[in-house]
Amino acid sequence: MRTEAIDPPGIDWLRVSPKYVKVRLAGWALGNLIVVSLLSIPLVLVLTGVWTWPPVWLGVAIPAAALLLALWRLVLIPRQVRSIGYAEREDDLLIRRGIFFQRTLVVPYGRMQYVDISVGPVERSLGLCTLKLHTASAATNAEIPGLPASEGARLREQLSARGEARLAGL
Amino acid sequence: MALTPEGAGGPGAGPGAGGTGDAGWLRVHPASPFVRGWVALAALLFFFGRDSFERLLQGGPLFDERLAGRAPWLLLGGGTLLLLTVLGFVLSWYFTRYQVAGGYVRVNTGFLFKQQRQARLDRVQAIDVVQPFLARIFGLAELRFDVADAGQSAVHLAYLRADEARQLRATILAHASGAADGTPAPEPGQPETAAVEAPEQVVLTVPPPRLAGSLLLSEQSVVILAGGIASVLLSAVTENRNFAVFLIPAAIGLVASYWSSFNKGYNFTAAVSPDGIRLRYGLLDTQAQTVPPGRIQALKVSQPPLWRMFGWYRIQVNVAGYGLADSAGEGSARTTLLPVGSLADVLEILSLVLPDPGTPDPAGVFTAGITGIADATAEGSGGGQDTDGGFVTSPRRARLLAPLGWRRNGFTATETALLLRSGRWWRSFVVVPHQRTQSLALQQGPLARRFRLADLVLHTTAGPVAPRLIQAGLDEARALLDAQSARARAARKRQKSEHWMEPAASPAAPPADDPQEGPHHG
Numbered sequence: 001m002r003t004e005a006i007d008p009p010g011i012d013w014l015r016v017s018p019k020y021v022k023v024r025l026a027g028w029a030l031g032n033l034i035v036v037s038l039l040s041i042p043l044v045l046v047l048t049g050v051w052t053w054p055p056v057w058l059g060v061a062i063p064a065a066a067l068l069l070a071l072w073r074l075v076l077i078p079r080q081v082r083s084i085g086y087a088e089r090e091d092d093l094l095i096r097r098g099i100f101f102q103r104t105l106v107v108p109y110g111r112m113q114y115v116d117i118s119v120g121p122v123e124r125s126l127g128l129c130t131l132k133l134h135t136a137s138a139a140t141n142a143e144i145p146g147l148p149a150s151e152g153a154r155l156r157e158q159l160s161a162r163g164e165a166r167l168a169g170l
Numbered sequence: 171m172a173l174t175p176e177g178a179g180g181p182g183a184g185p186g187a188g189g190t191g192d193a194g195w196l197r198v199h200p201a202s203p204f205v206r207g208w209v210a211l212a213a214l215l216f217f218f219g220r221d222s223f224e225r226l227l228q229g230g231p232l233f234d235e236r237l238a239g240r241a242p243w244l245l246l247g248g249g250t251l252l253l254l255t256v257l258g259f260v261l262s263w264y265f266t267r268y269q270v271a272g273g274y275v276r277v278n279t280g281f282l283f284k285q286q287r288q289a290r291l292d293r294v295q296a297i298d299v300v301q302p303f304l305a306r307i308f309g310l311a312e313l314r315f316d317v318a319d320a321g322q323s324a325v326h327l328a329y330l331r332a333d334e335a336r337q338l339r340a341t342i343l344a345h346a347s348g349a350a351d352g353t354p355a356p357e358p359g360q361p362e363t364a365a366v367e368a369p370e371q372v373v374l375t376v377p378p379p380r381l382a383g384s385l386l387l388s389e390q391s392v393v394i395l396a397g398g399i400a401s402v403l404l405s406a407v408t409e410n411r412n413f414a415v416f417l418i419p420a421a422i423g424l425v426a427s428y429w430s431s432f433n434k435g436y437n438f439t440a441a442v443s444p445d446g447i448r449l450r451y452g453l454l455d456t457q458a459q460t461v462p463p464g465r466i467q468a469l470k471v472s473q474p475p476l477w478r479m480f481g482w483y484r485i486q487v488n489v490a491g492y493g494l495a496d497s498a499g500e501g502s503a504r505t506t507l508l509p510v511g512s513l514a515d516v517l518e519i520l521s522l523v524l525p526d527p528g529t530p531d532p533a534g535v536f537t538a539g540i541t542g543i544a545d546a547t548a549e550g551s552g553g554g555q556d557t558d559g560g561f562v563t564s565p566r567r568a569r570l571l572a573p574l575g576w577r578r579n580g581f582t583a584t585e586t587a588l589l590l591r592s593g594r595w596w597r598s599f600v601v602v603p604h605q606r607t608q609s610l611a612l613q614q615g616p617l618a619r620r621f622r623l624a625d626l627v628l629h630t631t632a633g634p635v636a637p638r639l640i641q642a643g644l645d646e647a648r649a650l651l652d653a654q655s656a657r658a659r660a661a662r663k664r665q666k667s668e669h670w671m672e673p674a675a676s677p678a679a680p681p682a683d684d685p686q687e688g689p690h691h692g
Contacts, residue, residue, distance in 0.1 A: 004644075006612050006613075006614045006624050006644060006647075006648065008651060008652050091655075091659050092655055100615070100616045101613070101614070101615050102612075102613065102614045102619075103611055103613045103614075104612040104613075105610070105612075106609055106611070106651060106655045107609040108608075108655065108658060108659060108662070110659075110662050111607075111609060135608040135609055136608055136631050137608040137609065137629035137630055137631055137632070138632055139629040139630075139636070140608060140609045140629045142609065166662075
């Protein structure tokens with residue numbers, strides 16, 4: 001199925017760093033390692049004869065299904081990362097993400113309460129950061145992951161300056 | 171931020187500071203710790219008194235003989251505990267002091283761990299005067315001052331004498347509105363001159379029978395009835411009488427919940443004053459809320475299916491200071507602008523919330539939003555245009571996804587607010603003023619993409635209303651995203667001040683008559 005972008009046409013999206021794929025991969029590997037190994041415990045117990053109940057095929061099928069799901073998501077990661085974009089317009093910041101579940105968010109500069117920059121260990125080693133905007137609404141959830149550190153700092157300053165200029169109350 | 175630590179400034183509440191005349195700092199009523207902490211006192215008394223009381227009932231001596239030797243110690247222990255509790259109460263009362271001056275309300279509390287808090291008066295989102303039953307007996311009231319920090323009240327003053335609390339509310343509102351700004355500001359620390367309470371005009375009341383009826387026909391009752399029938403059937407089929415046992419605690423919980431709703435909603439009165447919308451309600455515990463103009467972030471009119479036969483509606487709002495409504499608790503009562511009312515009542519309240527509806531025919535548009543449904547014959551992919559009110563509904567292709575709702579789910583925009591409607595059986599109608607929109611998001615899942623549909627979500631502050639346009643045509647949603655951000659931008663530019671009354675208008679007394687005039691921004 002052809003994916004039609006839901007965002008308004010005629011916007012030059014800035015994409016996040018391709019290196020962000022590695023961050024997502026690290027998270028994917030860690031998360032799925034835990035899930036698959038947890039799901040494999042019954043299999044191990046059955047094979048060693050401690051448990052008798054789940055038959056071997058079931059013991060194999062469950063972690064295998066989890067692994068398949070994980071692999072499918074692995075294939076999607078590069079596309080998902082490519083789909084993340086942001087655009088600074090005159091009065092608001094646009095953030096889009098997702099391929100199957102798309103979301104395009106518009107945050108007016110005047111509505112920003114504060115801007116966060118956070119850096120995790122994997123992001124730090126790659127020189128990336130995550131920028132998060134907060135408005136008075138908890139539902140806003142405006143996050144731009146995978147920004148190069150310099151771009152993150154620039155964007156933060158830019159957003160703060162624009163927010164200052166267009167400050168509105170609640 | 172509205173709340174700032176006061177730092178080194180402000181008169182200290184040290185042991186040396188005596189008397190209430192200390193630079194305009196006032197104390198709450200001396201009885202308040204006892205009213206607030208009566209549970210602790212009662213528990214203490216219960217704990218120590220139960221044994222003796224039981225013996226008395228049984229006709230025995232007050233103290234067991236075996237206990238006689240230990241009685242002095244027990245009494246000493248109990249007495250010490252009681253004394254410590256009372257001492258704690260007295261100390262907490264002594265060190266709690268407040269002041270309303272210079273555009274701030276300041277409260278100092280704490281004896282070992284001191285807290286000094288000040289909140290800007292013009293940041294007030296809502297102000298409540300609450301009278302729990304016990305406080306009401308003593309003629310006391312609690313004042314709550316909410317700023318936009320979602321949930322916890324910034325300033326609690328518990329308890330003041332009821333007339334004092336009302337007076338203080340009037341003073342705070344006079345300053346917050348800017349009505350008192352014309353007078354020369356008194357020296358910091360000097361007590362403010364008493365403000366005249368803005369006159370109010372009762373708009374509507376909810377008669378108790380209607381409230382009781384609405385509770386009986388609420389969603390809750392439907393679920394309960396279904397559960398009851400299911401359990402009776404189950405016990406009949408399985409011949410297991412144990413199901414009845416589970417019904418007893420359920421019934422107790424039920425009665426408690428209905429009682430709580432009835433207690434909260436009893437004698438509901440909505441009034442309008444230049445200081446905003448006033449709500450008063452409560453049977454045993456009474457509460458008087460004041461929501462200043464322009465503080466309502468979003469509003470929802472909803473109708474459970476069973477209410478339709480009587481034409482009843484409920485109105486809930488998001489106010490930044492109230493936060494999320496906890497289930498059936500105090501929060502849900504505070505965020506309810508109208509527990510049950512007719513269409514006329516709803517339109518009345520809407521006209522208070524949106525003094526400038528931004529459309530020549532507000533009643534027609536709102537009615538279309540609340541009860542309207544698009545013509546089934548509306549053709550074309552561009553979405554049906556409702557005849558009355560101009561609601562743009564989901565396109566015809568959405569009927570497979572929402573066979574009932576597609577003619578109902580829709581939006582329209584007036585010059586001041588975005589109106590969203592949805593639900594064929596569970597009707598709901600949401601109003602978001604343009605200047606209150608925080609951010610917008612367009613969302614689409616895989617299923618919606620097949621039908622070229624998208625949802626538009628408006629983000630507002632925490633509360634019971636979550637504005638969402640369901641299953642709009644992709645092109646309409648896209649256009650709305652652009653148009654709505656432009657409208658919100660324009661509205662933000664028009665919005666001027668947090669003071670809802672111009673200081674020049676009338677320095678001492680707020681304008682009395684026309685409630686439609688003062689309260690709204692630009």
